[in-house]
Amino acid sequence: MSGIKASSLNLRNKFGDWWEGANAAQRTIFRIVVIGVFFALPMINNPIIDTPETSFTSVLFYPLIMFSLMAIGLNVVVGKSGILDLGYVAFFAIGAYTHAVMSIHTPLNFWEILPFAMAFAMLAGVILGLPALRLRGDYLAIITLGFGEIVRIVAVNTEAIGGAAGITDIPGPSSVFGIEFTVMDPRTYYWLTLTLLLLVIWGVLRLSHRKPGRAWEAIREDEDVAEFMGVATLKYKLWAFIIGGAVGGLAGAIYASQIRSIQPEMFTLNLSIMILACVVFGGMGNIWGVILGAVILGYIPEKLRFLSDYRIIFFGLLMVVMMNIRPNGLLPRQKREKFQEKSK
Amino acid sequence: MTKKLLEVQDILVNFGGVTALNKVNLHVNEGEIAALIGPNGAGKTTVFNIVTGYYTPTSGNVIVDGESMLGLRPYQIARKGLGRTFQNIRLFGDMTAVENVATAADSLNKSGLVGSLFGVPRSRRDEAASMEKAHELLKFIGLEHRALQMAKNLPYGDQRRLEIARALALNPKVLLLDEPAAGFNPQEKVELGQLIRKIRDRGFAVLLIEHDMSLVMEISDRVSVLDFGQKIAEGTPAEIQNNQRVIDAYLGVAEDAS
Amino acid sequence: MDFSILITNFWSLGLDGIVVGAIYALISLGYTLVYGVLRLINFAHSEIFMIGTMSAYFVILQFGFTGYEDPLPLLEFVGIFLLLATVSAIVSGGSAVLLEIVAYRRLRIMKASRLSSLISAIGASFVLVEVFRVMTDSKNLDFPRLINKDPFFTWGTLYLSADKVLVIVGAAIIFLILNRIINHTKLGLGIRAVSQDERTAILMGVNVNRIISYTFLLGGVLAGVGSAFYMVFYETTKSNVGFLVGISAFTAAVLGGIGNVKGALYGSFALGLVQQYTSAVLGYNWRDVVTFVILVLVLLIKPTGLFGEALQKARV
Numbered sequence: 064m065s066g067i068k069a070s071s072l073n074l075r076n077k078f079g080d081w082w083e084g085a086n087a088a089q090r091t092i093f094r095i096v097v098i099g100v101f102f103a104l105p106m107i108n109n110p111i112i113d114t115p116e117t118s119f120t121s122v123l124f125y126p127l128i129m130f131s132l133m134a135i136g137l138n139v140v141v142g143k144s145g146i147l148d149l150g151y152v153a154f155f156a157i158g159a160y161t162h163a164v165m166s167i168h169t170p171l172n173f174w175e176i177l178p179f180a181m182a183f184a185m186l187a188g189v190i191l192g193l194p195a196l197r198l199r200g201d202y203l204a205i206i207t208l209g210f211g212e213i214v215r216i217v218a219v220n221t222e223a224i225g226g227a228a229g230i231t232d233i234p235g236p237s238s239v240f241g242i243e244f245t246v247m248d249p250r251t252y253y254w255l256t257l258t259l260l261l262l263v264i265w266g267v268l269r270l271s272h273r274k275p276g277r278a279w280e281a282i283r284e285d286e287d288v289a290e291f292m293g294v295a296t297l298k299y300k301l302w303a304f305i306i307g308g309a310v311g312g313l314a315g316a317i318y319a320s321q322i323r324s325i326q327p328e329m330f331t332l333n334l335s336i337m338i339l340a341c342v343v344f345g346g347m348g349n350i351w352g353v354i355l356g357a358v359i360l361g362y363i364p365e366k367l368r369f370l371s372d373y374r375i376i377f378f379g380l381l382m383v384v385m386m387n388i389r390p391n392g393l394l395p396r397q398k399r400e401k402f403q404e405k406s407k
Numbered sequence: 408m409t410k411k412l413l414e415v416q417d418i419l420v421n422f423g424g425v426t427a428l429n430k431v432n433l434h435v436n437e438g439e440i441a442a443l444i445g446p447n448g449a450g451k452t453t454v455f456n457i458v459t460g461y462y463t464p465t466s467g468n469v470i471v472d473g474e475s476m477l478g479l480r481p482y483q484i485a486r487k488g489l490g491r492t493f494q495n496i497r498l499f500g501d502m503t504a505v506e507n508v509a510t511a512a513d514s515l516n517k518s519g520l521v522g523s524l525f526g527v528p529r530s531r532r533d534e535a536a537s538m539e540k541a542h543e544l545l546k547f548i549g550l551e552h553r554a555l556q557m558a559k560n561l562p563y564g565d566q567r568r569l570e571i572a573r574a575l576a577l578n579p580k581v582l583l584l585d586e587p588a589a590g591f592n593p594q595e596k597v598e599l600g601q602l603i604r605k606i607r608d609r610g611f612a613v614l615l616i617e618h619d620m621s622l623v624m625e626i627s628d629r630v631s632v633l634d635f636g637q638k639i640a641e642g643t644p645a646e647i648q649n650n651q652r653v654i655d656a657y658l659g660v661a662e663d664a665s
Numbered sequence: 666m667d668f669s670i671l672i673t674n675f676w677s678l679g680l681d682g683i684v685v686g687a688i689y690a691l692i693s694l695g696y697t698l699v700y701g702v703l704r705l706i707n708f709a710h711s712e713i714f715m716i717g718t719m720s721a722y723f724v725i726l727q728f729g730f731t732g733y734e735d736p737l738p739l740l741e742f743v744g745i746f747l748l749l750a751t752v753s754a755i756v757s758g759g760s761a762v763l764l765e766i767v768a769y770r771r772l773r774i775m776k777a778s779r780l781s782s783l784i785s786a787i788g789a790s791f792v793l794v795e796v797f798r799v800m801t802d803s804k805n806l807d808f809p810r811l812i813n814k815d816p817f818f819t820w821g822t823l824y825l826s827a828d829k830v831l832v833i834v835g836a837a838i839i840f841l842i843l844n845r846i847i848n849h850t851k852l853g854l855g856i857r858a859v860s861q862d863e864r865t866a867i868l869m870g871v872n873v874n875r876i877i878s879y880t881f882l883l884g885g886v887l888a889g890v891g892s893a894f895y896m897v898f899y900e901t902t903k904s905n906v907g908f909l910v911g912i913s914a915f916t917a918a919v920l921g922g923i924g925n926v927k928g929a930l931y932g933s934f935a936l937g938l939v940q941q942y943t944s945a946v947l948g949y950n951w952r953d954v955v956t957f958v959i960l961v962l963v964l965l966i967k968p969t970g971l972f973g974e975a976l977q978k979a980r981v
Contacts, residue, residue, distance in 0.1 A: 195961075197965070201706040201779070205706070205915070269524055284498075287481075293482050294482055339784070375795040383768050383785050
């Protein structure tokens with residue numbers, strides 16, 4: 064285990080050294096290449112990476128890129144700010160249901176509904192956050208868990224939004240730039256989500272390297288002391304919730320538009336836990352680690368289908384093991400001591 | 408007329424059945440180094456916690472530069488001009504030294520999330536100002552070479568000084584130091600004394616909780632003594648050292664106290 | 666909202682509330698005791714309870730009852746029940762001790778952050794639920810009817826049946842024993858010492874690790890006994906039974922004042938009663954929502970609960 068740790072650290076250091084030495088042009092090229100690779104993924108038709116039972120492109124969309132997006136959102140709350148949110152699925156559900164309901168009952172199309180989906184999820188973040196964020200960690204965690212469950216229970220018991228049967232025949236996004244979004248082809252959804260993911264990453268990085276990021280981390284490190292240092296902790300915690308909610312709602316709306324029918328049982332506590340596992344496994348607070356975690360934890364149960372039934376056991380064990388052995392995750396938020404200021 | 412930058416008026420603090428502070432009156436004047444001493448459990452850190460808004464007193468008032476702090480939350484009081492350090496060092500361990508200080512410096516500007524995200528001019532200026540101030544303070548305190556190191560990896564002495572730099576970033580009217588010399592050897596204590604004087608000369612008033620009597624007596628202008636939640640004496644270091652009540656309660660015979 | 670049911674059945678609902686409260690109390694004591702010594706909510710305690718129900722089911726399975734026989738004669742029932750309770754107590758207690766060692770101990774020694782401990786606890790909780798879900802194939806496991814539940818005493822709409830008496834009397838006995846342990850034994854003294862001030866307890870020579878293990882054991886045993894009562898009363902279980910029962914028991918502990926044993930008792934009975942009465946008025950579906958609302962209200966308004974002292978600031 065320490066061998067892996069050492070070699071991954073080596074790899075990381077080597078990369079860090081290169082990155083530090085590289086100039087702006089080299090860095091941009093690197094970024095373009097990496098992004099290009101991710102865009103090209105659906106084109107790969109290789110039996111080695113293929114997943115049994117579901118097509119690889121389908122897996123790319125869900126869970127891989129969907130988990131990545133949600134993990135980034137949850138990371139702002141849990142990883143960066145240290146707030147344990149066990150009900151993240153609620154934002155996902157709200158986004159999904161908003162799209163489902165509005166696309167059927169209003170003349171708006173997917174793109175026009177998207178802001179609403181995010182807005183409602185953000186509102187939910189505020190409604191949950193205002194009372195809950197005044198509480199200490201364990202209690203807050205339980206409240207968030209309850210919130211996630213309540214959203215699901217409300218969905219089940221509200222006939223107006225489909226009740227237990229859910230909503231079907233949800234339209235997909237209308238075509239944009241000539242690109243059609245059909246049920247058969249998950250690739251367009253994947254690319255759409257990837258684009259939005261990049262946008263979200265950009266936004267989160269910008270915030271992380273400035274005042275908000277510092278405020279969040281201070282809150283995570285020692286909330287009382289953060290207050291003593293003038294940080295308006297409640298405001299920033301609320302913002303973390305709002306951003307987490309926005310991203311979750313975004314993911315939910317896209318998901319509903321792809322899968323075309325949703326039921327309350329899709330939005331369970333288990334999903335919250337899986338996303339949390341991605342954040343924990345990947346490296347709390349570290350965006351790249353979180354994506355890595357999402358990709359690994361999304362891909363492995365699909366690739367090794369026999370694991371699928373035991374997926375939750377796997378995730379749960381992972382959480383226990385990670386906390387005990389490597390609480391900072393695969394890629395801990397290790398600030399590069401030398402290059403930190405240059406790359407902003 | 409010397410301006411009182413910090414006033415603790417008739418503070419009464421009851422925790423459950425215990426009276427932690429019993430009608431305590433203290434003040435810190437502009438430009439002075441004041442000390443608060445007393446046996447363990449006398450309530451010194453409680454004074455800091457009350458003054459910075461962490462606890463609400465059962466009765467009494469706290470006034471900073473003429474403004475009452477009652478009912479304000481700690482972060483508001485911090486912005487009004489009280490910066491503090493802690494008995495057990497409480498840095499933001501997984502953040503770099505400069506980030507630690509910048510976090511406090513950030514509190515002085517009004518930039519918010521939206522501004523930071525979209526890079527509006529004011530946010531950019533505020534960001535640059537925070538970082539510049541953080542670096543400047545690190546230089547002032549002698550930690551510039553540690554700027555990009557994680558706070559948790561710093562040696563003990565540097566951590567203590569970093570805490571001071573962080574508190575200074577708030578532009579405090581009064582700097583509250585809670586046992587800043589703990590764990591220092593005599594040489595380091597001398598340097599700390601010089602640092603505190605340097606801080607005072609830069610315009611900050613200082614209120615110091617300390618157990619090291621030689622340091623206290625050396626640099627303080629005025630000393631208040633707390634025992635069992637009550638102020639039992641106040642005066643110049645010389646007066647305090649000769650105060651029988653203080654000797655009985657705390658100092659013992661002069662030679663022992665150090 | 667239908668108040669008529671509430672009014673006509675006031676006493677019988679009250680009785681049921683006490684019965685349910687007694688079961689909650691046995692579980693909530695586990696939460697409160699562990700919180701007292703660790704300042705940590707043992708998320709996986711609900712699964713310790715679930716494991717107790719599973720072992721009770723397993724024991725009964727060995728007897729080959731099909732549930733269609735006549736209920737057992739009293740003496741035989743008592744014997745079998747004691748067996749159930751003992752086995753469940755041992756299994757739950759042992760599971761709790763193991764849980765502490767695997768999921769919590771190392772983090773405590775490493776002085777890991779609260780967040781880490783919580784995540785580890787949640788992970789453990791999920792593993793346990795899923796393992797049993799797979800083992801039971803997600804099915805409901807039904808208990809045979811072991812005791813004659815016909816009411817042997819009625820008073821208006823109040824029906825007193827043997828199973829209710831069993832729970833109430835049995836729980837009362839357990840509480841008396843627990844009180845003895847907490848207040849009159851060395852172990853109890855150790856637990857109280859560590860709960861109040863761990864550092865001083867260490868200085869006084871208390872072996873904190875052992876006390877913590879014993880606390881988990883005690884909480885587990887109580888939950889195990891509670892699970893035996895639960896199975897006789899409700900006659901069914903499944904892998905995720907811990908979730909809702911746990912939320913109720915936890916809410917009861919918070920209501921009474923977490924960390925406070927007396928509080929856990931009062932909170933449990935209070936919650937049991939509130940649940941019964943609100944179910945009568947609002948319908949059964951809303952019972953858990955009501956429980957949750959109570960939890961939120963207590964945490965926001967009086968986080969120390971009815972009897973708790975500010976062990977630690979619940980509000981930030």
